[in-house]
Amino acid sequence: MFTKRQYQILAVLSGTDSWISSLALSEAIGIGKRTIQTEIRKINEEICRRKLPADVRIRSNNRKGYFLADPAGVLREILYRETQMDNSEDDKLVHSRRILALLLFEKDYIHIGDIANRLYFSKSTVNSDLVQIKRIINRTKGAELEVSMSKGIRLVASEDMKRFMCMKARLEDRRLLMEQEELKWAFRKIEVIGKRVGEIFVRNQYIVSGDVCLDFVKFLVIGVARSRMGFVASMPECIMEISEIAEEIEVVIREEMDYELTEAELQYTEGRIRELNLLQKALNVEKSVNDGIGRFERMVLEEIGLDLQLEERWKTAAGNHMERMILRLESGRTNLGNYTKELSLSYPLELHLLRVCLCAAFDLDIPDAELGYMIPYLAEVIGRRREKPQILLVSDSSASVIFHLISRIKNGLGDRIGEICTVPRYVYERKREEYWKPNQLCLTTEHDQLLAETGFFYINPFAEQNLIRELSKKAEEACRDREKEREKVLQGCCMVENKVYLLDTKEESPESLLELCGVSLKDKSFSMQSIDNNVLCIISHNKSGENCLKKIPLKHTLPYKGKQINVVIYVHYGGEGDVIEFFDFVKKRLARI
Template identity: 40%
Template sequence: MFTERQFKIIAGLKGAGEWVKGSILAETIGVSVKTLQMDIKKINEQYQDKPIILSNNRLGYLLDCSDIIFNDIQNSEDKKELNSQGVYGRSKQILMLLLFEKDYIKIGDIADKLFLSKSTINTNLAQVRRIIERTLGVNIEVSASRGIRIQASENRKRIICMKAMENKVDYATILGIDEFNNIYYYEEILSDIISKLFIEYDIIATGESYKDFIRFLSISILRSKLMFEEVELENNDIDIEDLVIEISSKVKDKINYVFSNSELYYIQLRVQELNLIKKKKQENQMIIDSLNRFEKEVYMQTGYSFNMDKELIDIIANHIMSMKKRILSGRTNIGNYTKEISIRYPLEQHLLKTCLCSILGFDIPESELDYLVLYLTAAIEKNREKVKLLIVSDKSVSSIYNLQQYLKYYIGERITEIETIPLYIFKQKQKEYISKYKLFITTEEELALKSKRFFLINQFIISDEIESIRKKIKDIEKVEADNNVKKMYDKYFKRELYEVGKDEEITLDKVLRRFKVNKDNKVSIESIG
């Protein structure tokens, strides 16, 4: 019914609940204004009797549809997801089928169960291999006479199920396992149990980590009931934490299922591997020391200091501790944004690979590296030098004060200093002020006409002018980012890395080729910075 981009437009307008300017909506969606206009036209063509998106030259766009129509739109999106899983979705379906087979299965039988051709199955098996290779101790065994199967411990298989299972797929029908319909019932009950216990134990896990944990528990219950039983531990003398004991007790009461000792042990490991937003202070001084060394190493190599504060270092150290446990147990986070992050932040990713991994003493999978990259970019953004603003105005003191307060309220997070002077002072000390400030606005038409530097505003500033000032700040920050990246390249990326001649210029294209980043992905110095 609609393309993914058109769904984003409808969702964006629905979330706003009011008129939204085309330029702002286009930037939010990530398209040009012209593309936005074409998409909105196509959306309205499907409702010729009464267009659902209103347009106004001054106000922008407004979603104007009843709840019934909007529910129909949502339902069509659900069907779209169910019916268009794509190549990656098919690979996961093949993987799930293999995980719920107790013995070898032939390619033809897989094709029959999934209503796909043998060639499609063979094509997707390469992707299946790539998925399972991310989990330590798992591989595909192939027999010419018997077929294929996944060779792994039951714990590893449950971990892969947790990562591969998708919500909007009818596995009961696909796999021919009626009991699979119970898993969503388990998850509903488990969600209530775990959320209350996490609050009681003051554990604030990320939403993604929390959902994974619920899914692991529900998969464990389902597979045990299907007789995919966990092998008992050789040593049962293991201290199980109070939280895990309470989980077990409540699951027994609500679902009438009793976890085995080995299941309790692996549940405890999953708890320790949770990505936590808030956690009790851990003994992680070695990792903190490693992060401090990493910061010094980056400064020595690039001349750039992240200036990570204690809070950020503690957060990253806690993340690395959980990450290390996941890596050692053979479970890594899913890299949902690996491609986007490698395109957008190649420099940060490279610094982590070359500096942090060697300091920590172990390799970090790219899917886990994504999360660390985002911590670094947050540090860089925090340290970004804010813009200094000069206002030249001959208006009254009260008008100037009102204007300053308005600017501080709406763009205060983007500027570090506001100074207001009358026009006659600027004329006398023009060079001094131009060298000191980056952004110039004025209420005086005379100055705006004479100098391109100055942006003319009304003393009673309006929202359109605020948006224009934001854009100017963004342009200034882009120039500063370009200059900073160039300095880092000049110091860090040695000429021999690029294999260029002595007098040959080092360009961004050469940098991208050196680190195998596809130029067609439209990476820019701005995105790296």
């Protein structure tokens, strides 16, 4: 079998019919070039072991990169079949999901020993996984894990919540079906019901993402399976008017699964439909949500001085998401959390602003999973605010030629560059100090300028595409040079990683850590996020004028949301310098933890 990483490499290579560079492939997968080389060698060895046709392999070229040769599509077909099968062996949460799945289909208490026997786990494994299970259950509104010394454990929640949690437990994993025939039968219906539900969504112009549509279909078939197994759905407190979409889905369930949805189940279905995030957004957003977004934008400007300049397009997209998120929060059916650690490491500023400003603007306690889905929206805005390399174009060409050239540059480089300043050569010679800036990209259409001064890159007024590609590389180099220079400055100003604070008392708590960092609990301008099983990141901001970044190792572990923390990273932005540059620097330091 190919590993998960090898599947990713093969998927990227099979998605193009041309060569892909080693750098592009490594960036797409998120691993180094040497690791790419090692994995590709192993992939080719696996292809040979399987005795696939001789012309099926990954070809490599020092100059071009890598190319997947699969002329008859033999390997693509194998990969498709295998990805449909269970491929979650390396999932660290698989034990917890299997135990949770078992609890979801138990009507009464069950002893730890019985769980271990039925799942072929040891008792110690079950006991150690209970911490993770409690964390999963506690994230669901109204759900609780009851523990009794004499009876064992049981999951207490409404039937609506249990059906939703079944989707979280990923019951489609074949090992989680636990020989339940009703579940096996139901999951065999996913493909046909998924197609018909997709047709209903398209016909009603209710377009959701592919993964959301699949989760919704799983929710439907799991509900039918549970009903057939004797788990009765009860009517929700708030009765909704049933939409045409829900009525059409009711017909699909009747025809494909020979089951008539009860009134309560129809209400469950309607509730889920209203909570789904749309890809094609509604044109209008509720006034209360629009007002909340406005408060969020003002708070970010007041708190850290960052002017987001939110566009109407962004407000509509994010506003639609917020509307449905609020519905999910009210019902307790919040989204699943994906890539929490990766998001915490890659977007510390975005996550901090969402915790501190968005939650306050809407007066909501938004769980991590839902905040994770808001991060890409905010990251797009902050990405546009990030400083980009400026371009100086020294040219004696006509205005029309310069206009054409600038258009070509902008089309080729897009949002990777900032402003383009164009001056004739005679003006530049007389005002060089005004126009020359460090780390900008200097271009010229004049050969004489190349001879007169180093640091300029020649560009033909009617530049071909290959020259634009070279210019793109120059722009990336300018970005890297600027980042390195800024990192040196920030390293000297705020990095005190080597001056660590070793806490050795057993009475440590999040509150004591905040006091150590000079943060008051009354001050709402701080956020806390675990970025690993043993690392806690605390971020705060004010207008003190000083930034800092501290690493605080703990002699005794500190319990925090089910994790044992032994290292604390404290980040503080006091208004010194550009906030985005500072957090870009923080992001790099966090990646080394």
